[in-house]
Structures are given as C-alpha cells and as structure tokens.
Amino acid sequence: MTDSAALVIRGLSFSYGPRAALEDVSFHVPAGGVTALLGPNGAGKSTLMTLTAGLLKPPPGTITVLGHDMAAAPRKALARTGIVFQQPTLDLDLTVAQNLRVFASLHGLPRKVTEARMAEELERLDLTGRATEKVRALNGGHRRRVEIARALMHKPDLLLLDEATVGLDVPTRKALVAHVHALARDTGLAVLWTTHLIDEVDPATDRVVVLHKARVRAEGAVSDVLKQAGAEDLATAFDRLTGPDAAPLTEAAQ
Numbered sequence: 001m002t003d004s005a006a007l008v009i010r011g012l013s014f015s016y017g018p019r020a021a022l023e024d025v026s027f028h029v030p031a032g033g034v035t036a037l038l039g040p041n042g043a044g045k046s047t048l049m050t051l052t053a054g055l056l057k058p059p060p061g062t063i064t065v066l067g068h069d070m071a072a073a074p075r076k077a078l079a080r081t082g083i084v085f086q087q088p089t090l091d092l093d094l095t096v097a098q099n100l101r102v103f104a105s106l107h108g109l110p111r112k113v114t115e116a117r118m119a120e121e122l123e124r125l126d127l128t129g130r131a132t133e134k135v136r137a138l139n140g141g142h143r144r145r146v147e148i149a150r151a152l153m154h155k156p157d158l159l160l161l162d163e164a165t166v167g168l169d170v171p172t173r174k175a176l177v178a179h180v181h182a183l184a185r186d187t188g189l190a191v192l193w194t195t196h197l198i199d200e201v202d203p204a205t206d207r208v209v210v211l212h213k214a215r216v217r218a219e220g221a222v223s224d225v226l227k228q229a230g231a232e233d234l235a236t237a238f239d240r241l242t243g244p245d246a247a248p249l250t251e252a253a254q
C-alpha cells in the first residue's frame with residue numbers, strides 16, 4: 001500500500017537553525033482520496049508542504065512522489081504535483097482563462113490541449129461560464145476553485161492544498177471541501193489537505209495525520225486515530241493529541 005501511494009514521506013526531519021520544525025515524520029497519501037494533515041499553529045504543516053512543493057530541499061529519500069525522489073529528481077516529482085498555496089496567487093486583473101493559459105504555457109502545454117483541459121477543469125469545478133471574467137470580479141470561494149482548476153491543468157496525480165479554506169465563510173468552505181472530495185473520488189487524484197479545522201475531515205473516507213510540535217502524533221483512517229487517542233470523536237482525539245497533556249516532546253522540538 002505504502003509503495004503504491006502517490007506521496008510517501010519517510011523519516012523526514014527538518015530544522016530552521018536550532019529549531020526543529022519536523023522530526024522523523026512518516027506517512028503516505030494514497031490515490032483516490034483525501035489525506036487531512038491536521039495540526040495546531042506551529043505544528044510544522046507549512047514546512048512539510050514547502051518541502052513537498054520543492055521550495056526547500058528535503059534530505060534524500062524522505063519525500064517520494066509517484067516513485068520520484070524529491071531530492072534527487074525534483075522536476076519529475078513536481079511534474080506529477082499540483083499545488084494551491086495558503087496565500088492566493090492568481091493575477092486579479094487577468095481573466096480566469098488568462099490565468100489558466102499562463103500556467104499551461106509555463107508547463108509547455110500545446111494550445112489545443114490547454115483549451116480542452118481548461119474547459120474540462122472549469123466544468124468539474126462548476127466554473128463553466130466564468131472563463132472570461134476577471135478574477136477580481138469573483139468571490140473568495142470561486143477564486144479558490146480557479147486556483148484548484150489551474151493546479152490541475154497539467155493533470156497531476158497529487159494535489160497539495162495548504163489551508164485552502166482560509167478566509168472563506170462557512171457555506172463556501174463546505175462547498176469547497178465537497179468539491180475536493182468529489183474530485184479525489186471521481187478522478188483518482190491523491191489529495192493532501194492541510195487544515196486545523198476538524199470539520200473539514202470526512203470521517204467516513206479520509207485518512208488523517210495529526211502533527212504536533214514537529215512530530216506525527218497519530219495517523220491512519222479516522223477510526224485508527226480515534227483508537228490511538230482513546231477518543232470517541234475526532235475533536236476529542238485532536239485535543240488529546242495536541243493539548244497540554246499530549247506525550248512529552250524531545251528538547252529540540254520544544
């Protein structure tokens with residue numbers, strides 16, 4: 001199972017100077033589903049996403065995307081990866097289509113392929129008819145969906161979403177969560193979804209990784225995480241795993 005996963009993280013440690021941001025982190029993200037990376041502020045989530053997005057160099061052998069080692073073959077690994085960062089990166093004064101076309105040409109996609117994929121992804125994300133609108137005219141939820149459509153233009157196998165719902169109201173947040181779950185289910189995409197909001201996890205289908213103070217505290221299907229925490233529900237499990245009574249940490253991570 002682990003070897004065939006889209007993303008495999010094995011024994012990943014990373015420090016900013018003396019401060020350990022990740023210590024011996026291991027988990028995997030299978031195809032066709034959402035893996036929620038849950039953790040409180042400072043847990044190490046963004047550091048993990050930054051390393052997986054190839055913006056910091058990970059130690060060799062610790063991050064593998066579809067069998068490609070992020071340290072040894074970052075271009076091959078990134079060619080299979082779509083990324084939506086926490087901070088929006090669309091050009092507000094370009095139309096939806098122009099934003100997608102710029103991205104596609106950076107990936108070297110031919111014009112015909114670009115137009116076909118754009119139509120496909122906009123339809124999948126319920127954005128058909130918005131292609132000629134300037135991004136500035138869209139609400140926050142639609143802008144996020146355009147970012148997801150853009151991240152899918154090169155048909156990645158792995159989609160990284162870093163706190164994708166930040167700043168959205170509750171109904172928009174719920175709609176986006178539902179869209180991403182449908183996307184994973186319908187296309188076989190592997191999604192790593194970073195959040196600190198428990199209600200964004202679908203307990204029936206999602207895998208969960210609880211990160212706290214640089215370390216994985218529990219990992220697996222929601223039922224496994226509940227067992228590991230000795231809790232009845234995910235909110236209680238999260239509190240137990242990340243609260244003041246959580247297992248003691250090594251000095252480096254404190």
Ligand SMILES: Nc1ncnc2c1ncn2[C@@H]1O[C@H](COP(=O)(O)OP(=O)(O)OP(=O)(O)O)[C@@H](O)[C@H]1O
Pocket residue numbers: 016019020021039040041042043044045046047048196
């Ligand atoms: N550029 C940096 N230089 C030094 N320390 C950093 C840097 N970025 C993050 N850290 C530290 O590394 C640890 C992990 O931070 P990180 O941002 O990865 O956590 P996070 O789970 O994403 O938090 P948040 O939910 O607040 O974004 C924290 O202790 C943070 O202060």
